Amino acid sequence: MKVLQLLFAVLLVISCNQKQKHPYSFYYWKTNLKLNETEKKTLKESKNPFLYTRFFDVDKAGGKFQPVAVITKDKSFETDKKIVPTVFITNQTFLYIKKEEIRFLAESIHQLIQKKAKEFQLKINNEIQIDCDWTAGTKDDYFEFLKQLKKTSQKEITCTLRLHQVKDKNKTGIPPVEKVYLMCYSTSSPLENSDKNSILDLNIMKSYLSKLEDYPIKKIEVALPIYSWGIVTNHLGKHKLINALSVKDLNNPDFKKISENEVEILKDGFYFGNFLSKGFKIKVEEISEDQLENAIQFLDKKIDTYNIIYYQLDSKFVEGRIF
Template identity: 75%
Template sequence: MRISTFLLVLILLTSCSEKDKHPYTFYYWKTKLALDQEEKKALDKATAPYLYTRFFDINKVNGRFQPVAVITENKSFDTDKQIVPTVFITNQTFLNISKEEIQFLAENIHHLIEKKIKEYHLNAGQEIQIDCDWTAGTRDDYFSFLKQLKKISHKGVSCTLRLHQVKDKALMGIPPVEKVYLMCYSTSSPLENSDKNSILDVNILKSYLSKLEDYPIKKIEVALPIYSWGIVTNHLGKHKLINALSQNDLKNPNFKKVSDHEIEILKDGFYFGNYLNKGFMIKVEEITNDQLRDVITFLDKKIPEFTIIYYQLDAKFVINQNFKLISKFQGDF
């Protein structure tokens, strides 16, 4: 009887452990640090103790490195989460860069991060995340930069990892970090004429990550999309994006439904802050819970333990979402 009870308890503990193996949190990708009621509510419920916060972007303009859209803070910003400073760097920043410039770039990024942490009294830990879509031509200099930043900051440096960088790892190289964040979105360009969801096409993702279990870096966290947008196509076939559109936004007497996700504009006018002409098409791309569960189930067979970071923390995307339920989902693939 005691053995049976012990086995039952062991099974229950194992089951709970399995369900909780995907803690989750968010990326914060706005220029001003401020949380409204819905955003704070969603963040407070998040089961991981971090908030991955974009501090600024880096680009190279006329041969000079420039920080772009550096964060400012609203005094209402308050969270118990530990801030992980995240910096986006354009790939062109590393084109034709010298060793001295790599050193200069690492030093100045570190100093600006530290300045913002102190200025806004942020609870930042011992990690800096770098987001860069590096290529085969820039990989060596980018990897050298990551090493320099770690040496200068005395912190752990992690980086993002895109799908093509996994699939073509022999060409793209393996970054010199102990932890990467796999970006499970942007599976195609929204500016192409396609019937696929450019934010996340699960079949494309699976093909790119078919050998993910062989990736040399074993500590892999997962970034999943929760954002949406509308793709506007004009008479010439040119496209533009309108952020945060959903299917509900397409309910308008001046719109003609073409498919479940696409409408044609019947009357010139201002729509979603843009002047759009009759005949323009709008295609909405958004993410369903089924898509997210499908990705999680697939990844469970590749990298059994990972934290989920949803992109991004915004009231438009977090209202009425049960992220805890999605993140705990377990099932057969």
């Protein structure tokens, strides 16, 4: 009996310590569709059949809708994955929008997606994902747009879901879709003076998602960050971002180390494609394996089953990682 009890206890500990494996894929968020060998290898190792690919952004300028940074394609962009067209729309696009403009916007977006898919011979999935940081003031028009896009395209329409849209669901509303993609990053602004990691602060994430299990849409996929950046602070306390910097990039004789992830520039010069002056500071924010694991463990308690979509597929961010 004691042997059986001991065996049960050991099995229980092992099962509790085992990492739940989630099928994973990636967002591809570059304007020029292009894959190097590292990215192709990483994509091939994923068992998930999809690649979530940004086709273009939509903004409104001078009262007119404008597609921004529409994709181009390099011959190196070859994959067996089905492409899920993803479109980012600014929240201001839906401010003071008219009913007939909503229909026009839905038709225009669908047509441009179809045009680019045909032009670049992309094997697209029967899904269009819309990324928009909608608010209480734009929710009605945004939700109507999602319905119109579904009607126009005859495809499954999905959308992203930000942390504040979960926490404040009574104000921001529930989108008329059957599946959402929960964006577990951008927990604060990198352009504020803060000691928090603006890409992903676990305490902020957990606070915003404390009632995630009560969210009405039950089909939830999870987007997690693997990107990094450097936050440059000048003499006046103003900030700007340099994308894709890592802590190892801070190893430079012209930098004085302030902490493990922050340096002060000792000499004027060009660094990472930018002219930076003596006295400027650079703080790197990146995401560790432990941070990702802690986020996944929390989400496992809130969502029964889900896929992970990592943001984003770039050799700078995927090389050396174990997914």
